[in-house]
Amino acid sequence: MSNKIWGGRFREKPDAIVDQFNASIHFDQRLYAQDIEGSMAHCRMLAKQGIITEEESSSILQALDEIKGEMDQGEFVFDETREDIHSLVEQELVERIGTVGEKLHTGRSRNDQVSLDVRLYVRDAIDRVILLIRDVQNALVDSAERNGEFILPGYTHLQRAQPVLLAHHLLAYYEMMKRDGRRFQENRKRVNVLPLGSAALAGSTFDLDRHAVARELGFAELSGNSMDAVSDRDFVLEFIFNASLLMMHLSRLGEELVIWSSHEFGFVTLPDALSTGSSIMPQKKNPDLPELIRGKTGRVYGHLMGLLTTMKGLPLAYNKDLQEDKEALFDTVDTVVQCLMVTTRLLKEVTFNEKAMADAAKEGYLAATDLADYLVSRGLTFRKAHETVGKMVLSAMEQGKELHQLTLEALQAASPEIGEDVFQWLDPAECVKRRELPGGTGPGAVRKQLEKAREELGS
Numbered sequence: 001m002s003n004k005i006w007g008g009r010f011r012e013k014p015d016a017i018v019d020q021f022n023a024s025i026h027f028d029q030r031l032y033a034q035d036i037e038g039s040m041a042h043c044r045m046l047a048k049q050g051i052i053t054e055e056e057s058s059s060i061l062q063a064l065d066e067i068k069g070e071m072d073q074g075e076f077v078f079d080e081t082r083e084d085i086h087s088l089v090e091q092e093l094v095e096r097i098g099t100v101g102e103k104l105h106t107g108r109s110r111n112d113q114v115s116l117d118v119r120l121y122v123r124d125a126i127d128r129v130i131l132l133i134r135d136v137q138n139a140l141v142d143s144a145e146r147n148g149e150f151i152l153p154g155y156t157h158l159q160r161a162q163p164v165l166l167a168h169h170l171l172a173y174y175e176m177m178k179r180d181g182r183r184f185q186e187n188r189k190r191v192n193v194l195p196l197g198s199a200a201l202a203g204s205t206f207d208l209d210r211h212a213v214a215r216e217l218g219f220a221e222l223s224g225n226s227m228d229a230v231s232d233r234d235f236v237l238e239f240i241f242n243a244s245l246l247m248m249h250l251s252r253l254g255e256e257l258v259i260w261s262s263h264e265f266g267f268v269t270l271p272d273a274l275s276t277g278s279s280i281m282p283q284k285k286n287p288d289l290p291e292l293i294r295g296k297t298g299r300v301y302g303h304l305m306g307l308l309t310t311m312k313g314l315p316l317a318y319n320k321d322l323q324e325d326k327e328a329l330f331d332t333v334d335t336v337v338q339c340l341m342v343t344t345r346l347l348k349e350v351t352f353n354e355k356a357m358a359d360a361a362k363e364g365y366l367a368a369t370d371l372a373d374y375l376v377s378r379g380l381t382f383r384k385a386h387e388t389v390g391k392m393v394l395s396a397m398e399q400g401k402e403l404h405q406l407t408l409e410a411l412q413a414a415s416p417e418i419g420e421d422v423f424q425w426l427d428p429a430e431c432v433k434r435r436e437l438p439g440g441t442g443p444g445a446v447r448k449q450l451e452k453a454r455e456e457l458g459s
């Protein structure tokens with residue numbers, strides 16, 4: 001038997017270089033389960049519509065089930081001289097049940113078939129990614145609760161800015177993950193559209209029941225245009241874009257774990273079990289895992305740019321360029337799944353060092369904004385208060401002191417409006433407590449955010 005499902009109009013066999021260059025079986029074998037699931041639904045519908053007989057249908061279904069069973073068990077040897085997963089399954093079917101198997105492809109093209117397979121694959125991937133995002137969210141919320149009281153410097157420009165609760169800092173990532181999860185939910189709606197019935201590009205002459213196939217495969221809608229359906233990969237691009245944004249968030253969190261675990265910060269200690277050593281420097285304990293999350297973000301962005309570029313010049317409808325979507329997609333899924341799992345482990349197992357964070361929050365004039373706000377409460381305009389506190393900071397710096405280390409007299413010399421109660425405004429814990437607006441770092445506001453997060457997660 002020839003290793004092609006086409007060939008009638010050719011006088012010569014394809015050159016070996018065609019087989020090598022054209023084949024996708026070495027990567028699209030990953031779609032075998034989706035391919036067979038789609039074929040089974042198509043086959044049942046062909047029988048119901050009287051296009052093939054019930055007998056033919058059951059012999060096709062039985063053989064497909066057998067093939068899938070062997071593939072699931074890892075017993076099936078994928079012959080890499082085949083062209084792609086679609087032709088491989090069809091040829092295997094014909095080898096097992098003879099010419100009846102040749103009826104399966106009635107009213108179908110690999111063009112609508114591959115789109116179907118990829119949609120089924122992306123739909124599963126989205127469901128998996130959404131669950132893994134939830135794991136990260138749960139780990140963030142658990143950690144925020146466990147370390148609820150810890151105070152650390154909040155930074156802008158990586159310069160100490162104002163004190164914040166660690167819980168608040170962690171919940172910032174909760175919000176990012178929430179948006180990411182929702183983006184994938186949205187994406188799922190556009191994935192969940194049945195392309196089958198579009199055939200090669202123009203639709204089919206057979207009386208196919210597209211609604212029945214959609215129902216069986218759980219698709220919410222039918223594609224509205226056969227030419228669009230076979231050439232659209234927006235849903236893949238959208239998935240890779242969503243994955244890129246998710247990776248960007250994981251990368252930022254990874255970066256914080258890297259700098260926070262440095263000797264210079266010391267805010268966090270990674271467990272030995274999730275760290276690595278150096279081949280030469282015996283003392284080293286390195287944060288390879290968060291570094292790799294940061295590093296792997298680049299390849300996902302690369303896939304996004306790669307596929308956008310692949311798509312941009314394609315005339316309607318199907319073009320072989322579209323085969324280039326799969327490796328980008330598979331690698332994106334693998335990368336995102338791994339990075340989400342590693343992030344959850346890291347969040348569950350790192351130790352936050354309360355003292356190092358608290359000490360850092362006491363140094364660097366983090367209460368300066370609060371002192372300016374205090375002066376406003378004493379009647380100064382904010383601009384005047386800003387100027388006055390700036391001068392106080394400069395003078396404190398010259399004396400090698402923090403604001404809370406200045407005497408009341410020294411403070412009053414800068415601004416006679418200052419009273420004894422000023423010291424309450426200079427304590428990091430007080431600075432935090434004063435920020436109870438919704439969305440702020442005040443303990444009450446953060447508790448509300450935590451409760452809301454718990455409610456959203458149902459945990």
Ligand code: ARG
Pocket residue numbers: 024028084086110111114318320322323324
């Ligand atoms: N391997 C192909 C792909 O991934 C399947 C569709 C082939 N269709 C065709 N007309 N050659 O896109």
